[in-house]
Amino acid sequence: MRMNGSFADDMIDPEDMAVLDENCEYFGLKRSLLMENAGRAIIGALKEKVGSLADKGIVVVAGIGNNGGDGFVAARHAAAEGGDVSVILLGRSEEIKTEESRANWEILEKMYAKVRLYIASDPSSFEELRELIHDADVVIDAIFGTGMRGRIREPYSTGIDAINSSKGLKVAVDIPSGIDPTTGEIADKAVKADITVTFHRKKTGLRERIDHAGEITVAPIGIPPDFETLVGPGDVRRALKPRTPYSKKGDFGRILIVGGGVEYSGAPALVALASLRMGSDVVIVAAPKSVAEVVRGFSPNLIVRKLSGDYLVMEDIPLLEKMIAQTTGIVVGPGLGLEEETRETVLELLRRVERPLLVDADAIKALSAEPRLLRGKRAIITPHAGEFSALMGKPMAEPIELRERMRQVGEAAHDLGTTILLKAHEDIIANGRLLKINLTGNPGMTVGGTGDVLSGIAATFLGWGVEPFKAACASAFVSGRAGDLARSERGYHLVATDVIDKISYAIKEWDRELRV
Numbered sequence: 001m002r003m004n005g006s007f008a009d010d011m012i013d014p015e016d017m018a019v020l021d022e023n024c025e026y027f028g029l030k031r032s033l034l035m036e037n038a039g040r041a042i043i044g045a046l047k048e049k050v051g052s053l054a055d056k057g058i059v060v061v062a063g064i065g066n067n068g069g070d071g072f073v074a075a076r077h078a079a080a081e082g083g084d085v086s087v088i089l090l091g092r093s094e095e096i097k098t099e100e101s102r103a104n105w106e107i108l109e110k111m112y113a114k115v116r117l118y119i120a121s122d123p124s125s126f127e128e129l130r131e132l133i134h135d136a137d138v139v140i141d142a143i144f145g146t147g148m149r150g151r152i153r154e155p156y157s158t159g160i161d162a163i164n165s166s167k168g169l170k171v172a173v174d175i176p177s178g179i180d181p182t183t184g185e186i187a188d189k190a191v192k193a194d195i196t197v198t199f200h201r202k203k204t205g206l207r208e209r210i211d212h213a214g215e216i217t218v219a220p221i222g223i224p225p226d227f228e229t230l231v232g233p234g235d236v237r238r239a240l241k242p243r244t245p246y247s248k249k250g251d252f253g254r255i256l257i258v259g260g261g262v263e264y265s266g267a268p269a270l271v272a273l274a275s276l277r278m279g280s281d282v283v284i285v286a287a288p289k290s291v292a293e294v295v296r297g298f299s300p301n302l303i304v305r306k307l308s309g310d311y312l313v314m315e316d317i318p319l320l321e322k323m324i325a326q327t328t329g330i331v332v333g334p335g336l337g338l339e340e341e342t343r344e345t346v347l348e349l350l351r352r353v354e355r356p357l358l359v360d361a362d363a364i365k366a367l368s369a370e371p372r373l374l375r376g377k378r379a380i381i382t383p384h385a386g387e388f389s390a391l392m393g394k395p396m397a398e399p400i401e402l403r404e405r406m407r408q409v410g411e412a413a414h415d416l417g418t419t420i421l422l423k424a425h426e427d428i429i430a431n432g433r434l435l436k437i438n439l440t441g442n443p444g445m446t447v448g449g450t451g452d453v454l455s456g457i458a459a460t461f462l463g464w465g466v467e468p469f470k471a472a473c474a475s476a477f478v479s480g481r482a483g484d485l486a487r488s489e490r491g492y493h494l495v496a497t498d499v500i501d502k503i504s505y506a507i508k509e510w511d512r513e514l515r516v
Contacts, residue, residue, distance in 0.1 A: 001252050003414050005252070010201065010202075011201070011203065011204045011206070011219060011454050012200065012201040012203060012204070012458070013182060013203075014146040014181040014182050014203050014204070014205070014361035015182070015238065015433070017146060017200065017201075017340050018204065018234065018238075019232075019234030019235055019237075019238055020200075020223065020227060020228060020234065020351045021034065022232065022233055022234030022237065022481075023227060023230060023231075023232030023233065023234045023235070024223060024227055024231045025234065026202070026233050026234075027227060027230060029216070029223065029224075031066075031100050031220065031260040032100045032103065033119055033222065034199075034221050034223070035066065035069050035070055035073055035100045035101070035104065036073055037220075038070040038073065038173075038174075038190050038219070038221050039069075039070050039071070039072070039073020039074040039075075039076070039077060039104075039127060040073065041074075041076075041197060041199065041219035041220075041221060042071075042074040042140065042171065042173060042219075043074050043077040043078050043081065043322075043505055044195050044198075044219070045171075045195065045217045045219060046066075046138060046140075046169075046171060046195045046437060047077075047081070047144075049169070049215075050137075050138070050169065050194060052081070052082070053078055053081040053082055053083040053138075054081065054083070055082060055083075055084060055127075056084065056137040056138060056381065057082050057083075057086075057135065057136045057137045057138070057141075057168070058075075058078045058083040058085045058086070058090065058136065058137065058138045059085075059086045059088065059132060059133050059136040059138070059140070059166075059168075060072070060074060060075045060085070060086070060087045060088070060139075060140040060142055060144065060292075061088045061090065061133070061139065061140065061141060061142065061143060061159050061162070061163055062087060062088065062089050062090065062092050062226070063103065063141040063143040063144055063145075063156065063273070064089070064090070064091040064097050064098050064101070064175075065093065065096055065097045065144070065145070065146070066097075066100065066101055067142070067143065067144055067145030067146075067173055067174060068118065068142050069096075069097070069100050069101030069104050069105075069140025070088075070103065070142055070145070070516070071087070071173055072087065072104035072105050072107070072108055072300070073104050073398045074140055074142070074144075074173070075087045075108060075115055075140075076108065076111065077106070077113070079111060079114040079115050080114075080154065081085050081203045082310065083138075083199065083222075084112070084287075085114065085115045085116070086115070086116045086117075086132060086136075087116070087117050087118065088114060088118045088119075088129055088132075088133070088145060088159070089105070089107060089119050089120065090120055090121075090156055090159050091119075091120075091121055091155070092119060093105060093119065093122050096271045097377050098109060105229075105354060106156060112117075112204075114399040115148075118132075118158065120155050120158075120159065121155060122154060122155055123154050123155055123158040124160070125155065126155070126158050127163055128169035129162070130162055130165070133162045133163065133166050134162075134165055134166050134167060135163070135166075135167070135168075135483050136166055136168040136465050137168050137169065137380065138168050138169045138170075138171060138343030139166045139168050139169070139170050139171070139251070140171045140368050141160075141163050141171065141172045141173060141176060141177050141191045141193060142173040142392050143159055143160065143177035144156070144175075144177040144178070145155055145173055145174040145175055145177070145181070146174055146175060146181040146203060147266070151187050151188045152178060152188045152189060152443045153319045153405050154185075154497065156177070157188070157189065159177075160177055160178055160189050160190065160191055161189070163177075163191050164191060164192055166438050169194050169195070170192065170193045170194045170195070170214075171193060171194070171196075171197065172191055172195070172196040172197070172213065172214075173197060173204055174195060174196075174197070174198050174199055174203065174328055175196065175198060175203050175206060175213070176190050176191040176192065176193045176209070176212045176213055177190065177191045178190025178212075178515060179205050179209050179212060179213075180205055181203045181204070181205040181291065182203075182204055182205055183204075183205060184204070184205040184206065184207060184208040184209045184352050185205075186190055186209075191212065192197035192210075192211075192214075192430055193212060193213055193358075193445045194215065195214050195215050195216075195217065196201065196213040196215070196216045196217070197217045197219050198216060198217070198218055198219070198321075198426070199219055199220075199221045200218075200219075200220065200221055200223050200456040201218060201516070202218055207210055209291070211259070211350065219288070221286045221480050229435065229436055229437055230436065230438075230439065231427075231429070231436050231437065231438040231439075231440075231473045231474075231476055231477045231503065232454075232477065233477070233510040234476060235436075235450060235473040235474050235477055236474045236477055236507070236510045237494060238470060239464075239466045239470055239473075239474035240452070240474075240507070240510075241279075241464040241465075241466075241510070249281050250281050250282065251281065252279055252280060252281045252463075252464065253275075253279075253280040253281055253282070253328045253329060253460055253464055254277045254280070254281065254283075254284070254326060254327045254328050254329075254463065255272075255282070255283045255284070255325060255327060255329045255330070255331065255365075255456075255459050255460065255463050256283075256286060256320075256327040256329070256330045256331070256348070257272050257275075257283065257284070257285045257286065257322050257329065257330075257331045257334065257456075257459075258286050258312065258320060258330065258333075258336070259271065259285065259286075259287060259331065259332070259333060259334035259335045259336055259361075260285070260287035260288055260291040260295055260334070260335045260336065261288055261289075261290065261291060261293070261310070261311050261312070261335055261336050261337035261339075261342070262289075262291065262307075262310050262311065262337065263335070263337055263379045264291070264334070264336075264337065265291040265294040265295050265298075266294055266298070266335070266449060267333065267334035267335035267361065267449065267451075267452045268285045268287055268331075268334045268335050268452075269285065269298040269299070269302065270287075270449045270452035270453055270456065270496050270497070270500070271334050271452045271453075271455045271459070271499070272285050272295075272302050272456065272457040273298070273299060273301070273302070273330050273445055273456065273500050274329075274452065274453040274454075274455070274456025274457055274499075274500050274503065275457070275459050275460045276301055276395070276456075276457060276459075277500050277503045277504060278457045278460040278503055278507070279457075279459045279460060279507075280459075280463055282303070282326065283302070283303065284303045284304070284305055284323060284327070285302060285303070285304045285305070286304075286305045286316075286319075286320060286323060287304060287305070287306065287307060288306075288307045288308075288309055288310055288311055288312060288313075289306045289307060289308065289309065289310070290309070291335075292304050292305075292306040292307070296348045304446055305319075305323065307319065307320075311336070311337055311339045311341065311342045312336055312337075312342045312345050312346070312496070313341050313342070313345055313427060314341065314345050314348065316345065317345065317348060317349060317352070320349060321352065323497070324353060324355055325495065325516045327355055327463070328355065328356065328380045328462075328463040328464075328465070329355060329356045329357070329358070329390050329459045329460070329462040329463030330353060330355050330357050330358070330459070331357075331358045331360060331455050331459045332349060332350065332353075332357065332358070332359055332360070332363045333346070333359055333360040333361040333362050333363025333364060333366075333455075333509030334360055334361045334362075334455060335361065335362070336361070336362040336363060337362060338362055338488065340367060342366070343366040343369070344366075345366070346362075346363050346366040346367070346453045347366055347367070347369065347370055347373065349375050350367065350463075351373065351500055352373065353377070354377070355378075355381075356378040356379070356462035356465075357374070357377060357378065357379040357462070358379070358380045358381075358382065358455055358458050358459045358462060359374065359380070359381045359382070360381075360382045360451065360452075360455045361387075361451070361452075361455075362375075364381060364383050364387045364390070364391055365390060366392050366406075367381070367391060368391045368393075371391055371416055372415075372416055372417060372465050374417065374418040375416065375417030375418060377418065377464070378467075378468055379419065379453070379468060380415075380418070380419045380420075380462065380468045380471065380472050381418060381419070381420050381421070382421045382423060382425065382451065382454060382455060382458065383418075383422060384423045384451065385399075385424060386425065388408075388409070388412070388420075388422055391412075392408075392412050392415075396408060399424060399425055399426075402437075403428055405422070405424070405426075405428055406428055406430075406435060406437065409422050409428040409429075410430045410432070410435045411436070412428075412430075413430040413432040414432030414433075415432075415436075416432075417432065418431070418432075418468075419431040419468040419472050421454075421458070421475070421476060422473040423451055423454065424443070425443075426438065426439060427441070427476040427480070429454050429469065429472045429473050429482045430469075431468065431475060432470040434469055436473050438473065438476035438477055438480060439480075439492035440476070440477050440479075440480025440481045440483070440489050441479070441480030441483050441484065442480075442484055442492070443482065443492060444486070444487050444490075444491070444492035444493070444494040445480070445483040445494065445499065447494055447495055447496060449495065449496025449497075450479070450483065450496050450499055452457040452496065453479055453482075453496055453499050453500055453503075454475060454479040455475070456500075457478050457479050457503065458471055458475035459473055459477040460471060461475055462474075477487065478503065478507060479499065479503075480505050481502075481504070481506040481509070482499045482500075482502035482503045482506040483503055485498050485502040485506060486501070
């Protein structure tokens with residue numbers, strides 16, 4: 001959700017739209033319904049422009065992705081309105097990419113009396129179709145939409161040329177094919193439309209391409225504005241880092257955790273174990289000598305560096321800076337304690353850190369003395385309600401007052417100039433410009449240590465180079481989903497390591513590389 005803005009009149013980045021589309025499916029609003037609404041909207045906009053479609057020659061030039069699926073639906077509705085409809089598929093029907101598009105193509109195959117279907121899998125196939133396209137009253141461009149990137153291959157290139165050569169009204173589906181949907185750049189060629197029917201909100205690539213888009217109609221397709229506020233699996237997939245066969249140690253992050261003290265040894269270990277299970281290549285815990293050996297004893301997977309005293313002190317900063325120089329992400333705070341020198345050391349460390357950074361637990365308490373210290377840094381703060389109140393110097397609204405909590409977190413993120421992830425029954429994530437809420441998780445996760453698990457997950461995303469707001473959204477969902485998977489096995493009788501054990505399962509659900 002964009003703070004201080006509306007959903008109706010601004011633009012959306014195609015990547016954000018893809019995230020929203022996937023999240024809609026997760027929350028029960030099926031892609032098939034969105035496709036149906038999109039196809040109907042195309043014909044609705046066309047009728048507003050030309051009136052009755054009865055006996056008008058309408059040609060849909062369709063690709064093999066979801067944009068083509070929108071075109072298939074539009075063809076069906078155009079035929080129902082009395083149009084003389086032809087559909088040209090640029091590719092083979094067995095290459096149609098999505099279940100929704102394939103289903104709508106199969107419907108057209110049964111409309112033998114109302115819709116003529118043509119296959120154009122190479123440029124030579126167009127020789128007999130050029131005249132059909134040229135003489136059509138309406139040509140609908142359903143080739144690429146927001147799936148377009150880079151130079152255009154055949155038969156799509158010839159298809160775009162044929163559309164542009166038509167004397168009929170040219171209607172683009174979502175965005176004229178050939179235009180980069182994010183930047184508006186044209187690498188090769190693009191459809192020059194008379195009308196563009198774009199869905200939900202204008203895509204950013206249309207901003208500078210009125211010359212190709214023509215008259216732009218924004219068509220609602222049934223996505224509730226509230227869904228832009230909800231974190232879902234689309235946020236996770238966007239944040240995941242793909243692995244290649246040539247990946248090597250360090251490619252997937254080197255995380256440093258500064259934590260631990262006389263009173264607490266488990267917190268930094270849980271952060272580290274969660275980060276490792278999430279997929280970090282190297283995780284180092286820098287802990288005071290009073291607990292370093294205890295932390296090391298939690299697992300042979302942990303690398304532990306011993307600091308100088310019983311608590312974090314100023315003398316540790318030179319060593320920490322050397323370690324920070326070798327890392328891609330840092331966590332400061334878990335189990336550090338509240339000694340006065342530790343608080344001062346935390347503040348000094350935060351001043352110096354230039355790497356992506358997560359501030360949690362006792363470091364949040366230290367930060368309350370200088371809350372705007374993180375402005376301009378790639379950072380996430382992960383307070384619970386009490387820590388948020390201490391940080392901002394004012395009470396937080398009760399959990400049932402969700403809208404008021406959203407307002408408070410949004411304003412705080414803007415004031416502090418950083419990303420805040422409020423840990424609660426409904427996690428709230430804000431960076432002063434954007435705000436989302438996460439609904440995964442359960443009351444069994446009130447047990448101590450689950451916040452440390454979240455920190456390890458978020459630090460991993462940061463260490464992969466994910467922007468803080470996106471990292472915070474993805475980590476909230478993964479942490480809560482892992483907790484939900486643990487609850488499905490154990491009920492509410494959880495410990496933090498139960499949640500860690502389910503991180504990989506939570507990721508596998510949404511990682512295309514891992515799904516069988």
